[in-house]
Amino acid sequence: MAKPQIERPGAGLSRRERVREATLLEIKEIARRHLVEYGPQGVSLRAIAREMGMTAPGLYRYVSGIDALLVLITAQMYDDLADTVAAADASVPEHDTDQRILTSLRAFRGWALEHRAEFSTMFGPRNQLDPGTDIGEALEAARRFGATFFTLFDRLLSEERFEVPSEEEVPADLARELRAFADTVGLSTPHVSLGAVMVLSSCWVRLYGVVCMEIFQHLNFAMADMEPLFESELRSLLSRLGVEYRPFER
Amino acid sequence: MAKPQIERPGAGLSRRERVREATLLEIKEIARRHLVEYGPQGVSLRAIAREMGMTAPGLYRYVSGIDALLVLITAQMYDDLADTVAAADASVPEHDTDQRILTSLRAFRGWALEHRAEFSTMFGPRNQLDPGTDIGEALEAARRFGATFFTLFDRLLSEERFEVPSEEEVPADLARELRAFADTVGLSTPHVSLGAVMVLSSCWVRLYGVVCMEIFQHLNFAMADMEPLFESELRSLLSRLGVEYRPFER
DNA sequence: AGCTTTAGTGAACGCCGTTAGCAAACGCTG
DNA sequence: CAGCGTTTGCTAACGGCGTTCACTAAAGCT
Numbered sequence: 001m002a003k004p005q006i007e008r009p010g011a012g013l014s015r016r017e018r019v020r021e022a023t024l025l026e027i028k029e030i031a032r033r034h035l036v037e038y039g040p041q042g043v044s045l046r047a048i049a050r051e052m053g054m055t056a057p058g059l060y061r062y063v064s065g066i067d068a069l070l071v072l073i074t075a076q077m078y079d080d081l082a083d084t085v086a087a088a089d090a091s092v093p094e095h096d097t098d099q100r101i102l103t104s105l106r107a108f109r110g111w112a113l114e115h116r117a118e119f120s121t122m123f124g125p126r127n128q129l130d131p132g133t134d135i136g137e138a139l140e141a142a143r144r145f146g147a148t149f150f151t152l153f154d155r156l157l158s159e160e161r162f163e164v165p166s167e168e169e170v171p172a173d174l175a176r177e178l179r180a181f182a183d184t185v186g187l188s189t190p191h192v193s194l195g196a197v198m199v200l201s202s203c204w205v206r207l208y209g210v211v212c213m214e215i216f217q218h219l220n221f222a223m224a225d226m227e228p229l230f231e232s233e234l235r236s237l238l239s240r241l242g243v244e245y246r247p248f249e250r
Numbered sequence: 251m252a253k254p255q256i257e258r259p260g261a262g263l264s265r266r267e268r269v270r271e272a273t274l275l276e277i278k279e280i281a282r283r284h285l286v287e288y289g290p291q292g293v294s295l296r297a298i299a300r301e302m303g304m305t306a307p308g309l310y311r312y313v314s315g316i317d318a319l320l321v322l323i324t325a326q327m328y329d330d331l332a333d334t335v336a337a338a339d340a341s342v343p344e345h346d347t348d349q350r351i352l353t354s355l356r357a358f359r360g361w362a363l364e365h366r367a368e369f370s371t372m373f374g375p376r377n378q379l380d381p382g383t384d385i386g387e388a389l390e391a392a393r394r395f396g397a398t399f400f401t402l403f404d405r406l407l408s409e410e411r412f413e414v415p416s417e418e419e420v421p422a423d424l425a426r427e428l429r430a431f432a433d434t435v436g437l438s439t440p441h442v443s444l445g446a447v448m449v450l451s452s453c454w455v456r457l458y459g460v461v462c463m464e465i466f467q468h469l470n471f472a473m474a475d476m477e478p479l480f481e482s483e484l485r486s487l488l489s490r491l492g493v494e495y496r497p498f499e500r
Numbered sequence: 501a502g503c504t505t506t507a508g509t510g511a512a513c514g515c516c517g518t519t520a521g522c523a524a525a526c527g528c529t530g
Numbered sequence: 531c532a533g534c535g536t537t538t539g540c541t542a543a544c545g546g547c548g549t550t551c552a553c554t555a556a557a558g559c560t
Contacts, residue, residue: 125370209459228424
């Protein structure tokens with residue numbers, strides 16, 4: 001009887017590599033849980049090692065330092081968020097573009113609300129980590145997350161939902177920056193004009209603003225529930241995009 | 251010859267209280283400098299004490315702990331920012347409301363750019379400090395800062411620059427929150443309608459979003475200079491407020 | 501002059517990140 | 531199976547941190 005040759009996670013890896021991958025995963029999971037429970041300051045190699053039944057120096061076989069570990073889990077969290085948004089998008093019938101957009105954007109806020117600590121480290125200020133720390137992995141994951149939204153936007157664009165500003169309406173200096181932006185994120189296909197990129201940027205900035213404002217709690221001294229304000233911004237934002245707003249069904 | 255009885259800073263305070271106030275000030279200044287130079291992690295009581303030629307426990311006569319110190323300097327920074335914006339506003343002829351608004355908002359961004367570390371601690375995520383830390387002082391300073399902007403807005407409102415949404419256009423749940431907000435910040439004078447508060451909130455969220463995006467560097471992997479995007483948002487934001495946009499003269 | 505309040509110190513505790521040297525386990529090769 | 535390099539994890543140690551406590555010395559008041 002031949003052994004089953006199914007593609008399992010970790011296929012093609014030696015036993016050693018598999019167990020190594022597993023402990024690295026455990027490290028990241030515990031680190032993320034500590035981040036949630038004790039805040040960014042509360043993530044410490046010693047505490048993680050303690051919980052795993054080993055000592056701190058041992059972790060250096062897996063991670064080059066605490067900063068690198070934080071970068072690793074940040075990447076993980078971007079992937080998590082991207083998956084959540086993609087799942088929300090996929091949960092709506094394919095043809096109903098309006099509802100898909102709505103659901104996706106609300107899923108973004110929803111994830112942020114349920115993962116405040118994570119969201120804060122992902123979208124809050126970059127604390128200066130000592131030079132030499134490879135940030136590439138997190139950047140790559142952030143790019144994947146961004147692509148989730150760009151896909152949504154691209155669909156709106158191809159459906160010609162909203163009026164796209166002409167090239168003349170985009171100031172020259174802004175045009176240069178938008179071009180660089182579009183090139184980097186892979187939005188430079190022929191049918192995506194600079195005006196469209198401008199609209200996208202503006203919308204993204206607004207979404208980012210409301211959600212940060214809520215998660216970072218900068219209005220909570222005066223406003224108990226931020227959902228109505230979010231929905232209001234969402235509505236105004238979507239009207240710019242030619243998407244029909246529908247109230248949130250609870 | 252009678253001694254001059256001029257109102258000096260620290261008047262009415264005993265010698266002891268004056269020198270105490272001075273060292274407290276020195277502590278805060280060094281703390282803030284360390285924040286700028288070494289980041290939020292780099293602010294330590296021991297380092298501050300060392301620089302002052304004393305030992306860390308001595309600082310506990312002035313500050314109840316590191317968290318409290320961070321709250322103190324945060325308050326200081328809000329005052330600093332408020333002063334900067336107010337000065338910008340005052341630097342423009344009184345009658346030229348449009349230019350005063352423009353200048354003030356640009357001053358906000360300008361201060362943020364020149365004080366990234368400060369801005370990040372003020373407007374970034376609230377890191378959870380141990381319970382019992384009095385956050386009141388910073389909140390009070392933040393309120394003073396907010397008042398700077400509310401004054402600008404109030405002027406626009408009284409000049410009837412823009413169309414104010416009617417009460418019916420404000421959803422009920424949002425209305426409740428906006429009312430609470432207006433009450434807390436002292437905007438509940440009769441001539442400020444709920445629709446006006448809604449417009450103000452929306453504008454503030456957008457300004458906050460674009461500046462955070464720039465300072466926290468969440469687009470800098472794809473966009474070198476954020477000024478054009480800021481100016482573009484500013485323009486669209488001001489058009490909503492019925493304020494004439496004028497390009498930035500360098 | 502005497503007494504009280506205050507400012508600052510030194511020692512200590514328990515955290516933390518990180519490095520260096522060492523011993524055991526693992527897994528491959530002959 | 532024996533041998534041997536590689537990988538893994540440990541202990542010990544260094545220096546830094548926040549914070550508490552007991553104590554001294556100075557400052558200010560009566």
